[in-house]
Amino acid sequence: MALATAQLKQAGCDTARLDARLLLANACHVDASRIVAWPEDPVDSVKAAAFLEMIHRRALREPVSRILGQRDFWRHSFKITADTLDPRPDSETLVEWAIAQAGNFTRPDLVDFGTGTGCLLLSVLGDVADSFGLGVDISAGAVQCATGNAVALGLDQRSQFVVSDWDRDLDAAIKTGGFDIMLSNPPYIAHSEMAGLEPEVRDFDPFGALSDGADGLGAYRILAGVAARLVRPSGWVLFEIGRGQHEVVCSLLEQQGFESVQYRRDLGGIIRCVGGQKPRSSHFNVSFLPE
Structure with a gap:
């Protein structure tokens, strides 16, 4: 020892x-x-x-969590693989906010883009009874991992995981149904910042889960529009963000018509999440999720 x-x-x-x-x-x-x-x-x-x-x-410098193949997050332990981001404690700020917002809906439907291990979505579903969730990831390996985590946690009857490039490959019925809450912890690290990361992150997390290969804001530019299409009236979109990105991401949501745009700080005092509410007057159809 x-x-x-x-x-x-x-x-x-x-x-x-x-x-x-x-x-x-x-x-x-x-x-x-x-x-x-x-x-x-x-x-x-x-x-x-x-x-x-x-x-x-x-x-x-391989992280202990990757050596053990699992990471404790929120109230559960999640399997992680080479296809998924290693969940960070900072992301629990997003989970806490989503759980609070979910309490404003009856049987809320959630979608999580870039779901990875499924830790965000499954953590919320585990705390919110009668909620349903869809996890989306471009990686088939990540979707397989998240599906396994759902089964292990007994949440597979209230969740579904699919492979899609953001919302591009989602079924029409899913797009028509919409969601009460949209979550995402997308790749937000600028390419210029990658070299300065700790080797535990830079060398072992999937590059595509960390960075867009550009300024780190590309995913938000896409997802703000996705939220405008998929979030139901009075619903919320909640993003995890990187340090110093809140003003730009808030502006992107406001440009898409979201109201009450605000942010949350993590335990270190860093602005970690940005969210906004869809106006009540927006038109949307009923849920696609089961009764």
Whole structure:
């Protein structure tokens, strides 16, 4: 344990001791608290070899969550894969806001664009009874991962995940039905900022889930129009955004006719989410989701 911690510190891992403890616990199939309580417990050769392999991967700056294949987020644990973004605690700000807004609707219908693991949508569905959700991603691998997470959480009867390039490939019935709440944590990192990211993010999250390859605002320019088409009257669109992007994204929503445009800060005080409400007078049809 001490040698592994030293190796991770030398590799630049800020949480070296915690990382080593979590990885050892996983290799030994025990709770991490046992590692602390009984550090003298022997480890057999098979488990030791598995642990050392994990330490090697972590020393290359692969995140612990990717080594373990899962990430705790909101109230659940989500499987993650190479096709999905590793969920961040900052994104819980968007979940909290969506849950609050969902309380204003009876049996609300939600859509999540760029769903990845499905963590945003499934976290909201898990807290809001009688809600239904559609998760959309351009990656078939991500859709497969999100579908598996829905099954594992017992939310597969209230969710559906489909492959689509934003709303381009959605069924006509889905587009006609619309949604009470639209969520998205799209790629918002400017290409010029990619080199400065921590290697855990830059080298292991899918590039397309991080950046649009340009100024980081391309997805919002598209999704503001998608929201204008798909959000029902009095419904809400809620975006996660990057640092310093709130003024531009607020303006994009206002240009599409959204009202009450506002933002939310994360626990670090950074403006992390922007949202707006569709006017009540807007025309839209009934839900496509099941009764």
